[in-house]
Amino acid sequence: NAGVTQTPKFQVLKTGQSMTLQCAQDMNHEYMSWYRQDPGMGLRLIHYSVGAGITDQGEVPNGYNVSRSTTEDFPLRLLSAAPSQTSVYFCASSPRTYQNTEAFFGQGTRLTVV
């Protein structure tokens, strides 16, 4: 059981480049989210999705786009990379229940923008 898979694990970009961080889950979860983690700031929500075809902005959406064409995949696109986007990015998924719904996290993508 793979769970939540993120690719790549590491990436270096030049300022102005664009790229897509991939996230896939095989648990048939309806909810998926992208977070970034910076030192001393915890995880901050970038975008989230409550199901295929439905996405919404989180706390820090600027500079990022998402789409959700299938239940399994939730890619995060950086439109024009900036040094401020140097961070560790985590994708998470969880089932649609209203009780103890823990989020399952991928292993993270460590992105450096130079």
Added chain:
Amino acid sequence: GQNIDQPTEMTATEGAIVQINCTYQTSGFNGLFWYQQHAGEAPTFLSYNVLDGLEEKGRFSSFLSRSKGYSYLLLKELQMKDSASYLCAVRDQVKAAGNKLTFGGGTRVLVKP
């Protein structure tokens, strides 16, 4: 909006007990989670509280007081492998927000021999 505070760092001795406090001020509340994160790894789920009181899970316990906006995570019989960051997170209303979590900055716990 959401505001979640927890101490930055704590140090404790192997075999001892450590209590990590978390205070929150949120516009919506549908549960509080604690996650453990070892350096360079993904967060993993530890505990969940939605009603007031204590939830116990082996060496780990978590407490919630909704009226005070306060939670703590208690780690007993500390082991070296418990050295990690502990993240407090509040969930917004599930139905509208898709299990959206707001995290505190995390508390780094260092266990010494």
